[in-house]
Amino acid sequence: MKEKIENNTMGITPKNKRGSFWKTVGNVAFYLVMALILVWAFWFSRSDDPTKSVFGYRFYYIQSPSMEPDVPVGAAIFTKITDPGEIKIGDVITYYLGDTSVSHQVIEIQSAGEGMQELWFRTKGVANEEPDPELVPAEAVAGVMVLCIPRLGFVMSWIGEHMMMILWLFGLICVLCVLVQWLVRESKKEPKEPQEQPCPQG
Template sequence: MLTRDTLTRVAQYAGVALLLAVVVPSVVFAVPQVAGADNSYVVLSSSMSPTIHAGDAVVVDGVSPDDIDERDIITFHATGATADTGLVTHRVIDVVERDDGRYFRTQGDANEEPDGELVPAENVVGVVRFHIPYFGYLVQFVNTGNGMLLFVVVPAVLLVLNELWNFRTALTDDEDPDTPAEND
């Protein structure tokens, strides 16, 4: 039979595990430099499935275009017909050297055809070093009113209430005549 102490300990370990499961990816997403990268982004489409899914977060390291090879997954500023989408994360399927510079032919893993335009080297943000599955959904939720309430306001209120409780407890302990005085 499980004792109260055992259940408390299990709950504490579960709480720490849950906290780490949220805090570590949050730190990496907010400050990608801790993982040796430069930027992080939320993936909005499934064009890179099954490798990277919509709702994943990608951590991107800015590198020299000379260090980008076929099979690398890059994030870049879209041009031409896809310019309205802003940033795109696709796989390099060919590196094209021209007199006016280096270009990359890209394609989403889920797409049957390569992207319509070559990506100029100056449009490349960097190479995807790793991705955090589903974490982008959390980032998007936190940026909503309900998410801000749940992840910012509620914890702040709980911290204030906890401090008030500790302050009240300290005051009542000092005033309680039945509490034995400590020997100095």
């Protein structure tokens, strides 16, 4: 009976090792994905290319109170690249005035040319009393807002300013987590029972 139990234990041990290995791999992969997200946010916030996007989405930090309370200062908004012909009155669009991005609500759409090929949008900040003085041409529109997360802009801005420190700390935390998991796994291993030695015949 004792010999049978020992054989069963030996049969389970490799399976446990395989499970622990894949669990560790999964944890490391999770940490790497999170690190990549931080790097992507840093790249996006620092890039000067107005056409940059990830899977057709862009995000911006709101630094003006012109859209409060709907879109407060410090919020991060996610915009989706949209065909100008699909933009409707009431949509919040992000467009460029030179190197500056503006996110305001569409209050009027004007068209010209055959088949409405040329479009302009009159916009207005929710908190502003008057519409914006200039019409926005369709080619200046970066996208339509689909999501607004208050205060996230402050967080992402801080991350962008302290990216190197965060990456170092994140890497250290990853190493410590893997080390702790390994130590816990080692501490749970049952000590092997000493094998009985046959008595010498004499």
